[in-house]
Amino acid sequence: MSDTRWLNQVAWDEQGLVPAIAQDYESGEVLMFAWMNREALEQTAASGEAVYWSRSRRKLWHKGEESGHIQRVHELRIDCDNDVVLLRIEQVGGIACHTGRRSCFFQKYLTDEGWQTVDGVLKDPAAIYGKAKQDGEHNHD
Known part of the structure; x- marks a missing residue:
């Protein structure tokens, strides 16, 4: 069993x-923001692939488990x-967002127009997931 004392240094x-x-x-x-619990961070370090905690589904999710x-x-x-984790990653397939865009940060504030979409969809979410995906809280997969 590996030493996990490093996890105790995180300010959960x-x-x-x-x-x-x-x-x-x-x-x-910056491609996306999500949450991790202790198990997600431990699995991420052990596997070399990002694992997050879905607050809406209340379970771990391996990024790409549905989308690839x-x-x-x-x-x-x-x-x-010690209260924010940064994952420097390679985004396989070039799409991080469940909306089919490279980044979840595709809306830009423009003074006279408010929030405007400035980055296009690279792939239709229905083609990625096989069904329409609702926009929701970090529901990337």
Whole structure:
């Protein structure tokens, strides 16, 4: 059994979660945000692929389990307060968002127009998942 003391250094919130940011390891582009619990972070480190905690479904989800768009982890980092995890990843298939876009951050604030979609869909979610996917809280897979 491997030493997991490093997990005790994470400043987990009241629900036992920590925010996790997925960043492209080459470009630095922020692709998505999700949550991890202790088991998700441990599985991510052990497998080399991103595993998150779905707050809406109340279960672990291996990124790409439905879409095939897994995240290969090149590096795990933690911020100065130990309360945010950064995953420097390779986004397999180039799509991180359940909407079929490269990044979940596809809306930009424009002063006179408010939030506007600035990045297009790369692949129809129905083609990815086999059914229409509802927009929801980090329901990427």
